[in-house]
Amino acid sequence: MADSSAGAWPAGYRVRPATAADTDAVHRLVGAGERALHGLVTTDADRVAADLGMAGGAPAGDTVLVTGPAGDPAAWGWVRGRRASVHVHPGHRGRGLGTALLAWSEARARELGGDRLAQTISDSDLAAAALLRSGGYARMVTEWLLELPMPAEPVVPRPPAGITVRTFRAGDEQAAYRLTEDAFDEWQQRRKPYAEWARLTVGRATFAPEASPLAFEGDRLVGVVLSLDPGAGAGTADGVAAGPVPGTDLVAGAPDGGEGYVERVAVRRDRRDRGIARLLLHEAFRAFYSRGRRSCVLWTHSDTGALGLYERIGMTVRRGSTVYGRALVAG
Structure with missing residues (x-):
């Protein structure tokens, strides 16, 4: 860890880069926060592994894991x-760790040549939102997690003239990559290389062809449509994502257990x-x-204009998040 960030941490805490070996520990940490906010874990270990996998080839300073005095994450x-x-x-809130992490993330982004930085915060996390606003962050877009209860088997409409449908199979990866990235070019900040895209989608252990x-x-x-089935493993009108966080490369974690998750369309x-x-x-x-799932969920956001589509097919908003961003200044 760079010296410039090491001195900002509260006394008694140890700091080091996070690695793929930390997947379980990080998942427990993230899950504890989500359980406190939402009453259930909304990110699976597969999502954490994807994040850490993407960081695997990056400089060590791109990730940080902070452990407490007892060695717990x-x-x-x-x-x-x-x-x-x-x-x-x-269990470690109110001790200055949020402020330290914010300072670390901004310093690291500047070192990487970034001129802006954004984070997504659950609308239930009032303290985190207040911290970002006090640091000069402004609201950028709103995200919604939408759900569809399925008490009976959904009725599939007739295909439009000339359109045929089949399920995903081996060999479809590159064509699906090109189509989704072409569609997402309308709003995402950068086009992902194939390896990164696959790590977030078809390469995940919970991918459901x-x-x-x-x-x-x-x-x-x-x-x-690319879907995940988190229960089996233990974003989005035409052309926009059901899952990637607005203006980013990232996918919100699929919720727990007995729900299907539409990751992108x-x-x-x-x-x-x-x-x-x-x-x-x-x-x-x-x-x-x-497959025995009685509800499905997906994420969308305000830049896509897709909310109306989902509401028309019977989906409702379960909860929201907000993306906050700010410009970074040198130094």
Whole structure:
């Protein structure tokens, strides 16, 4: 850890880079915070492993794990591009760790050449939101976690003329990557390299190809849904994401257990407004129902304009988050 950040930590705490070997410890830490805020864990270990995997080839200073006087994980965070994420264990709040993590993330972002930094905060976490606002951060966009109860098997609409649907299979990875990244170019800050995209989607242990339908017009791929099934492993109108955090590369963690999770949806720009996204979503919902799931969830955000689509197909908002950002100045 760089000397410039080591001196900012409260007395009695030890600081080091986080590694893939810390996946379980970090997952417990994040889960404790989510349980305190929401009453359940909303990020699975698979998501944490993906974050740490992405940091694996980065400089050690891009991640930090803070342990308490008894050696227990107290806080952790990472910085990547214009994004940061930090978590403090509920048992260690009120001791200055949030302020220290914020200072560390900004210093590291400057070292990486960043001119802006953003973080996503649950609307339930009033203390974290107040800390960011006091540090000059302003609201950028709002995110919503939407849910669809499935007491009965979802009815799948008829495909639009000329459109056929099948489930994801080996060999579809590169085509799905190109289509989703082309669609997300409208709002994401950078285009992800394939290896990073795969680590967040088809390469995850919880990826559910049976609940990931693809739409074709002839031989051409025109629509994609990629889903995760967290229970099996233990973002999004046409062309926008059901999952990636707004303006970032990241995906909000899939909620616990018995729910299906639609991680992202994309439709070719020239084939939108034909009902393809609605068709694919219902195909995914039906696949999850057949797997014993009785609800499905996904994330969307205010930049996509997708909220109305989800509400029309019967989804409702479970909770919200806000992305806060600020410009960074030299030094």
